[in-house]
Ligand SMILES: O=P(O)(O)OC[C@H]1O[C@H](OP(=O)(O)OP(=O)(O)O)[C@H](O)[C@@H]1O
């Protein structure tokens with residue numbers, strides 16, 4: 001299909017089944033509550049759009065966008081907020097929705113930041129978990145798939161802004177992003 005792509009890692013039909021399961025668990029756990037789902041732009045958009053439709057309790061949405069400060073400070077996990085939440089989350093049941101946790105630096109920063117705003121609860125739902133690259137431990141309350149240490153695209157995930165619209169999750173050919181695997185997030189920044 002695309003010359004940059006190696007193979008399908010997670011087929012769309014498996015994602016669909018996982019989304020249904022996650023939606024059911026979330027609906028069960030938050031029964032009787034009003035849930036605020038917070039999507040992290042842009043990668044989580046496709047997953048969030050499907051997940052919220054698999055949730056049967058009342059849900060409202062908000063979004064954040066963040067950017068890494070770059071290679072030199074990526075080890076510190078410092079990220080910049082490009083778009084903050086529209087509303088206060090004080091006293092609310094908040095579910096952070098991410099497409100992937102790789103080093104964990106983005107999610108760790110987001111959790112630390114949002115905790116200071118006193119939500120009633122703060123949990124995390126992540127479609128793809130790449131534990132081999134973790135640099136900081138982060139809690140994942142609703143995990144989707146554990147994947148190997150390969151760069152993936154599709155279902156919201158991009159390489160240089162492309163491939164987010166693919167219905168399956170694909171492995172990018174290693175020669176496309178080169179051997180500097182540990183820096184791929186920086187190369188990938190838009
Ligand atoms: O665990 P980490 O190593 O921090 O990586 C995970 C983060 O990186 C990706 O976002 P990216 O910065 O590429 O932005 P995007 O969602 O707009 O593609 C992904 O959507 C996560 O937010």
Ligand code: HPA
Nearest residue numbers: 102150151152153157158
């Ligand atoms: O494997 C990945 N693919 C796309 N974006 C990412 N951001 C962190 N890891 C990845």
Ligand SMILES: [Mg+2]
Nearest residue numbers: 043157158188
């Ligand atoms: Mg990206």
